[in-house]
Amino acid sequence: MRPFRINFPQSDLDDLARRLDHTRWPDEIPGVGWDRGAPLDYVKELAGYWRTQFDWRAVEARLNEYPHHLTEIDGATVHFMHIRSAEAGAMPLILTHGWPGTVAEFLDIIGPLIDPVAHGGDPADAFHLVIPSIPGYGFSGPTGETGWDTGRVAGAWKELMRRLGYERYAVQGGDWGSPISLRLGLADPEHVAGVHINMCVTLPPPDPAAMAGLDDADLARLDFGLRFIQDGMGWQKIQSTRPQTLAYALTDSPVGQLAWIAEKYKEWTDSAKVPEDAVSRDHILTAVTIYWLTATAGSSAQFYYESSHGDAEFARTWGGPWPLTMPVAVASFPRDAVRPVRRFAELILPTLSQWTEFDRGGHFPALEQPELLVGDIRRFARSLKGVTR
Template sequence: MRPFQIAIPQEDLEDLRRRLAETRWPPAGPSSDWERGVPLEYLKELAQYWQTSYDWRAAERWLNSFPQFVEEIDGVEVHFVHVRSAEPDATPIILTHGWPGSFVEFLDVVGPLTDPRAHGGDPADAFHVVIPSIPGFGFSSAPTEPGWDVPRVARAWAELMRRLGYDRYVAQGGDWGKVISLRLAEADPEHVAGVHLNMFVAMPPMDDPNAFADLDERDLRKLQKAGRFQQDGMGWQQIQSTRPQTIAYGLSDSPTGQLAWVVEKFKEWSGADKGPEDAVNRDRMLTDVTIYWLTNTAGPSAQLYYESTRFPEDFMRTWAGPWPLSVPVGIAVFPDEVCPPIRKFAEPLLPTLSHWTEFDRGGHFAALQQGDLLVQDLRDFTRSLKTT
């Protein structure tokens, strides 16, 4: 395993600023809200901030403060953060990001996870933390052959944890991290102690007319939200699942286009009222976007959609389950998630569901939005694994 440090050439940063300054802006359109996409005036201000005020070098130093490595697995260079706790009985955990996220999502919770003693927690709840970048994302290399679907990524994660010497570990994730973590438990049940998720897709049984009979007001609101998302919020999924190479040309040539493509999801999926900064730190969000830009991974990251959700049957197989696992599963439900799950519909899909927490705040980017809540729920779930 090779130690890795991020070192972006200065000319790449100058090229980014030049392209931002020379953006060809579209007309504003008939509305200034977010219903038709990212508003022009908002994006102009954010792009100017990115060009003139955002400090990549400061972000780079922060990123490099975490020990990073690269390891070749199945023909792909996998980039990962690996932070071992000083606590001798710490539990290994592998955290998997999604799209349009990156390993950056989890860095603010590394401290509380690895060193609870220093963050007001119990040292018995410590973790050894592994945060890989999915192949085609960030500083992992892009697959050069077809077939890198969710199960293949999961098998790569199992191999990574084996090489790190972890015999028993917990898998955690949301978005792509959700399905990769579940497939990891399927692929490596002897070593996965449990799976913790901050996202779960639980579709109601459409052939049961009584399925909705006893839902309370909260669950009915979840159903309504999921219905709106299915009708109005899945355009990105359709194009990345079917034409990932076509969308890559525009996103790889225009940093403003890349910015809009990602920022829209930070706004819509976080529950933010006005702009994504209401829910997610602006510089953290821009660090995520800048990584997509500097690594030129708009296209490679979209390929996972093609591999795993190109056809409706692929989508259902990838996201809908069922998940006949042999290890315990815990779910943290954040109300501003795009499709917050209903327990009644989740339980038949997850026969080993053993932990369920519903929070009153937070959305899709749980570690960025409500890191303290996510960390505490992870501690609670993992503590339960030690008593069973």
Template structure:
């Protein structure tokens, strides 16, 4: 990251960024905390004015937070007010992952995909939702697929905009891949080789990196903003893909809550599921209908043949020509419409 760029960004954060405006945006929506086992989970619960809205729980990844969903809450919960069909409405539950942002810092270990999925299932049950959809990206994907497996009686469908599809190890399955799939395979390999340093470090030495990040706001900012350059549809600077104030808002959440360490710990807890190697990152199949939105500038762009191999319940697959890892931030209109399209496929 160029020093000149970081200096400019830090100066914007220090003198121009308006955290109170972010607070005001968050406070437009009902927010709660609930205790699960040894930790406290923060979540937004935004009910639609439409009585027949479909409940949906949305899970962010790293370095993300509930802030990345602020621009899609209105269109998803109240499509009538945003030029859409009221039949597409959702009741939204948007938690912070354990140890992230307002759900942290969490000094306890053991919060992996399974334990988090159990908390999500319990949360939806406490809220009175007997049947609901699940939406996620980044390593929210692992939580959501696990949730669909342990609560299959209540999960009506899963919509993902991140789905790693690593090769199985059978050399024959690489035969006859077209040029696009070969490019996707190469993209995954490049990510693992050149851009996965933070993933590998946090999955193996989360506490070591935490000391530096917790002690330096500039270090924390640089650690986060780099990903909004490498993992987005960004031509030269992160702001090509995501508004600067939104990037600073997300960095502020990590800094103000002191969750660099406990969010890194989540990587450590789910290390066996991470695509740290080009041949890893596989998740178990689910019975619930699965929808996949493919954004071409994400670190891992799924290969349909491999996805069908691992997930026979895919009922929806869409490919976009722009967007990356943070679809709700980068391309909120595309994201919203794709979630609505998937919802229409789910039987009441």
């Protein structure tokens, strides 16, 4: 393991500015809004803000407030943040992002998790944090070989926690971080104390009788899922089948990368008219800039190919079942891209011990509703320690 500091050369930022200045803009059918993708006026405005106002050096400085490391695991470079709490009884916790996420999306919850007292909490709720970048993503960089799916990442996380000397730890994740966390529980049952996920895929069981007695809220969740499959999974189909072709556009055009990611902050968050209703534009541009500067649009898309190639494998990757032996917690946010049905979750998660349905928030709770997410993680961790309050 070796220390790592984020510090991109000024020439990379100058190149980004030059490309933004010389964007070749597409036309647009008037009046269609977000129905056919990110609107031209919105992307132009956001690109202008990226070019003239967004301060990447400030983001670098904030990220560099915490220790970063690189290590080699299973032939790949793995970047991770390792932040230890000052509290003696802190529980180790590994947090895993997804797509189009990065380690930066956890910045607002690091303080409350490692130092609850400073944020009005109880010192018994403290955590030591390990926050890695998935191989192929961000500061981990491209893997350079095939085979990096959710199971292989879970194996890498098991090895990472072993190298860090953690005998008992909890895991948390959303988006790809959800199946990675669940697979980590399967891979390391002797050391994983519990698994907390903020996205749970619950596919309807083959038996039609399982549908009997569902209430209106669950039926609405199923209806949303059907509409999402029909209209909202274009990005998944492309990244799961032709990631290399997509990579040329997103690696060459910063505005292409911007639109590809910003659209998801609109569709998957608790937003009304624009993504900034739920997540600040600086947070959105932080994610976009990390993908751009690390040139990992293509390698992150390759992860889709590896983990969900074909519909049957997609269902297995996301839908379980997950025969875990440790407790599992699910935090469900109402405007997420995935809206689970508890009855179905209980069929695939036999050790489900905590289920929380929130009244606000979406796919990026660490950015949208950090207090709610932190509170749910704390409550779950207390249960792992046998504490009730």
